[in-house]
Amino acid sequence: MTEPEFTTRGKKIRLAGNTNEKTNCGKIEVYEDKIKIQQKGTVMSKGWVTVRFDDVVDIQKSSLGKVKFVTNRQDVSVTGLDGPTAVKIAEQILGYLENKKNKRENVGTSGSNADEIAKFAKLREQGVISEEEFQKKKNELL
The missing domain is CATH 2.30.29.30 (Pleckstrin-homology domain (PH domain)/Phosphotyrosine-binding domain (PTB))
Structure with missing residues (x-):
């Protein structure tokens, strides 16, 4: 205890x-x-x-x-x-x-950042954005 x-x-x-x-x-x-x-x-x-x-x-x-x-x-x-x-x-x-409350907000933010990175990865795979643009956006989100 x-x-x-x-x-x-x-x-x-x-x-x-x-x-x-x-x-x-x-x-x-x-x-x-x-x-x-x-x-x-x-x-x-x-x-x-x-x-x-x-x-x-x-x-x-x-x-x-x-x-x-x-x-x-x-x-x-x-x-x-x-x-x-x-x-x-x-x-x-x-x-x-x-x-x-702060911990909950941080968990929510990191979850949404992961979702954003996944979206940009999909755009990269589709050829909509370049690898360089993807890496730049990923670094911003992390």
Whole structure:
């Protein structure tokens, strides 16, 4: 298992859509691609809630130390996070989502470049363009 990038603590956690029950929040571990929140009951741990950054649709922060992760599956609100920690968590998630978006765009671009090269290769085979023109266009696309 990978090590968390940072850990912190919050005061309460509420899983919207599941129950209105508020439980004590133990450790919050922020990883490269997810956040794990420990739920603590009055006597023992109630387990961990994991929010994958892929599932995050929106992040809502309040000045009162509340962060709400709106996801495709469930909403998770954590209170008791101070301002800098909430900002750091949000930046981590937004950075992950931005990197993922950039990777998708690069894959899409390279696929379309390959298609373009294939088109020019076909034109070269048909004698529409010369080998020199083909190589020039290929170098531009790569």
